[in-house]
Amino acid sequence: MSTAPLVHRHRTAMVRHTLSQPMSLAVRHRLVREGTTVFDYGCGQGGDLRALSSAGVEARGWDPHFAPDEQIFEAEIVNLGFVLNVIENTAERQAALERAWSISRKALVVSVMLVGAVPLDGLRPFGDGFLTSRGTFQKYYQHAEIRAVVAQAVGAEPVALAPGIFVAFRAPEDEQEFLLERRRGRRASTSSYATGRSRKAVLARPELHERIEAALTATAEFALHRGRLPHAEEMPATVHDLLASERVSFARAVDTCVALTLDRDAFEQARRDSREDLLVHYALGALNRTKSAARPSPSMVRDIRTHFGSQQQLAEQALEYLHALAEPQHTVAAMRECAERGLGILDEDQRLIIDGGRIERLSGPLRCYTGCASYLAGDVEDGDLVRLDPLRKRLTIFRLADRKSPFPAITSSVAVDLRRQDVILRAEDRTLIRKSHVFGLPPRSKQRKLEAEMADRHGLGPDKVVVRSLMVLPPSASG
Template identity: 30%
Template sequence: MTQQFWSSRRHHTAISRVGLSLPARRAVGDLPLERGTRVLDYGCGRGGDVRALQHLGFDATGWDPVHFPKGVREPAEIVLLTYVLNVIEDPTERRETLLRAWDLAKTVLVVSARLRWERNQIKGTEYSDGILTQRRTFQRLYAAGELRDYVEETTRVRCVSAAPGIVYAFKDDEARLGYLARQITPDGGWLASKNTASAITSVVAHLEQRGRMPRLEEMPQPIISLLSHLRPAELKRLVEQEADPVKVERSADRAALDTLLFLALELFYGRGPVSSIPLPVQLDIRAFFPSYTEACQRADRLLLKLRDDAYVRRAMNGSTAGKFTATALYVHRRALHRIPTVLRLYEQCASIAAGRPGEWSVVKLRHQGRGASWLDYPDFDTDPHPRLAASYAVDLKTLKSSFTSYANSTNRPLLHRKHEFLADDDPDVPKYRRLTEAEVRAGLYKSPHLIGTEEGWERELVRCERELRGHRLVRRTTSG
């Protein structure tokens, strides 16, 4: 028997926004948008994202069947389908809505939905494949990987989990691979140039940052105009004279590893044609490898090593950044680029599979099994023992994810030995290490199993008659 669906009060789920929603904010930060780019918010609710995007200079419009029924539904470079799928109770209509939004997207469709870990925030009863709320609205909650799989199956293109509950569906491989390349090597930008000398300085900066001379097609038009009177050989000579050879060599080594990381990640998620690879990556391959075939073979071997438990464990144990434990490697986000390439690939694969959260401080990579957790310590830099605010974890074998919030906890987990999560040359390491050494001398680490939470740590501080003033350990003062 075909199940009959009622028309739910979907418009009651629309909320008033002052700023951008999380999916729209992520899209603005992740995608190469310029002022004037056309954006369509399909199912825009009360139009908060549309107004915020217009304020930022985008050509944004919105349509909603209740709040903006006369809105224009025309193709746009970027189409937002923000928290729409989860309020449609009819699976057939849900799919049709996704397809209509996909047809309107010229470059990328941004899809977001509420996730299963939000179940305790919703009061209601099970209905069909979702929840019938007390307000007579419907909520279909997704697992992070499930949402990506659903969008892929419907659009028939490979999609990317940009963050938990946010999926990007690109119209072509070139746009998708461009996004992946920016995740590994963000665009460095070019220095402003007003004359030949400053234009040469800008090219020098590129050489020192990328490890190779830029091609003409990579340069901004103003720099091309300023350097047009120089022959390529003359420009190369002038630039190499000014560049620091140590910086160039170091950047070339890093760029070669980044290229391998990109190619391995591309294979993990489906390698497209050579022509779809972003131009900067193509030029890196030409500069740092004998051939594209050789680069791909090395990248493929790197991906295979990710399956080797012993190899991964050795890489973690030998990492110059991060804290290696009996079960995992913990690395602060600003030291992530310093860990071995195979471990960077590990973290990138996890993020592409289930989405990396927007707020996180430390990533945990398990070597017993394959799984990643992004841990949010908002006050890592200012708190000598930062408290854990939230954790988002994904199992790479099952692609199941989970989210834990400690916002309402009165006894949160906290960190010790902060310097161990960073690279040795991080400027904050000496300060953190001095604190750890003082705490060890005071006897605070004699019972490690007692100090992992706020209450246990405070008891040990009292026992040892110590207190913290910033990142200094002092004797506890007694009143009276």
Template identity: 65%
Template sequence: MTSHGIADGPAVARHRTAMVRYHLSQPMSLLVRTGVIRPGVSVFDYGCGQGDDLRGLTAAGVEASGWDPHFAPDAAITQADIVNLGFVLNVIEDERERSTALERAWALANRALVVSVMIVGAVPVDGLKPFRDGYLTSRGTFQKYYQQNELRGIVAHATGSEPVALAPGIFVAFRKPEDEQEFLLERRRGRRASTAAYASARPRASQLTVPLIERIQAPLEAITAFAIDRGRMPHADELPSGVHDRLAQERVSLSRATDAAKDVIDEVAFRSAAVGRREDLLVHQALNVLNRTRSASRPSASIVRDIRHHFGSQQQFAEQALEYLHALADPSRTAEGMVRSAEKGLGALDEDGRLVIDGERVEQLEGVLRCYYGCAAFFVGELGQDHVARLDPVRRQVSLFRLEDRRSPFPVVTDTVMVDLKRQNVIIRNERRMLVRKADVFGLSNRSRQRGAERDRRAAEGWAKEKVLVRL
């Protein structure tokens, strides 16, 4: 049993902090959702607790192992592509030991280290006994609550690289700038990277009637999926090795297969993929500049190809991204963009002219507003899916309101993450509010029953027409 006797206080039972989980932990699931963890990538869980994450990852075909001083003290400590240090630092009462754990975990990470901790404001601390720089709980465990910027600083210090915020209390540090750039670009693309887009772009069976096309159906699907995703045809090294093996088996060259793919690709989907990719790259570049992302000077070979293909040259690309930044610095242009968005049914303007939008629809906003939201994401990372965002370019703030149940006609906000872009500060508040214009915020149809319910309730409660969120 690992209890830690402390000279100036009682024994701390660190292992008691490990919960049994039936789902992946938040950091692991964020990395799976953003494609960092996938089959073929190895994961090491440093301080793995009862090992539930490891079971979940292994079941999905990811090579995963872990070590824990209490639950798996004899397990091998090994290097891996991705290392997770999940909610470990916050249970250690000794500052030096925290640094050691962080440094060891980083030393094991070949590509990236993800660090998560409990964050100030996440849970109430009333009734807990202050101890060192944290609290002792009634179960004899220690908890330190970090500020978002404090965690960023600690991870930056240990890894020597500027980490990327994944969510409140969760940062990922990449070893190679190319990996960080790939990750940032994929994340900034948001929901458009979903596999559903691929599925709809697949050639239908009826289109695959020519014998060659039948023989190389799997390589064709891979090539068309790439094309519909990126708005250009792939280079040889951008396709999985299985594609080359299959083409070699059928004695078909890649250029012949690419020509065949051009015949079956949906032209409209291909063109709109090119438009989408151009905009994704511009938003990405503008955010790189704004956030002073150090890895920006080292884009991956694949991104360089995208830039050349969609913009002609790096210089033209940089100039267009600069234009985005000028627009961002001008509140009247952002305000116009917000009015246009609300008119298109993308969110609601509130009584102060701020745009409130469903977190799931942010990716549909015009580039400048996506950049604005992206600045907030730089400080907090992702909040998960169930939240609404409020953009306030005049005060230079972005607030993210987490929803308890998005299906309810009047969803309740449980807590708010307010990002003050001017002071570069993140404030978390446990204030309950109610979303009273869900129909506008979620873009529901004009004839929806929801609108009627909102009208009735507004009349009964006497809320102003523009009010979007009311305090409870």
């Protein structure tokens, strides 16, 4: 009789010196910040816990091997990081997921290993996964498969943070706020309100400004973030305490901020950006049938009223974006226009190749298109290269190593198939040839010859410089 092999699950836990990818995403998306409570379910050697605690996050964890005596607590954010994929028993996997969800008060972050992340050669099939030479078990999920598993357990569609990494929210309002924030995120750091004008104003009215400076700064930050002035209840208690101690009313503080602190041009830009963000956000909610879309947070309701007058007005204008997206000639025209503005390069197959850091600068309908891909696969990073292929309803994200090199290696790609709503992760072994090294885009027939020449000229092994589909970076991004 054959006995089941012993699986050493704990051997999968690595020593971490930095945050894991799911927790680092949670921090970047401000799901986790100072004062947030986090519970790390299956915390392994506790690397995430140490990193989070050192930044003022209230982090606790439990692990059946490394921390079996720790108590299991409820927390705002619960992390189930790369745990499901190491459990060989499907019932136990399900129980772990359910337990983790049951203790999350606001959101659960689930991550797993995906098919394509590592080569499977030499691994022994076992159950629905594989046994490794180290006596561990690994199940490699499809992105859509883990999405469905989480959706089933929590009773709602989770939001993708990256391939194989999802966050599921309890309250639709929190999900909506998160989705809108995510669309705003990239620009948050570029907003600046400390202008020369405000400094001059400080000199003109030093007393009031100095006394309530922190309140003016917080008000201006809010205004530049949402493109509108705040309501009293949208400001933290510290602002109200300061104003009360200085006997200044909230209305007067806002007026002072508008007159002295807020840069008018930056505020006008923030207003335009916020309108556009809401349009894209609303169009995507309709397109992806996001259930939480019907439940905007109170602050979003105010945004909509300020920027559009009513939800109805917003819906009508968002519909125009969606119509533009459905017409191939419109999307190609929009891509051509972006390429002409120097935002990317249109290749022979009418695909736009663009730096990840620039996709927020695409026009509204194209942002809806990239937003659909983010909804399925998670965020595009600044260092990525993105290929939009709306004619075939595809989008591919290429991850590059050593971007500054004249021949950056493409380490992996994430292909998002919008028609089939699927995401495929691939390990890659390709080299990116920059435009500055190719002197123009050669016709397809000459591509092979060019590749051989390039390999030869730069002493790169012929098997390594396989430029199967020639790609170019926008000129300004070339090193």
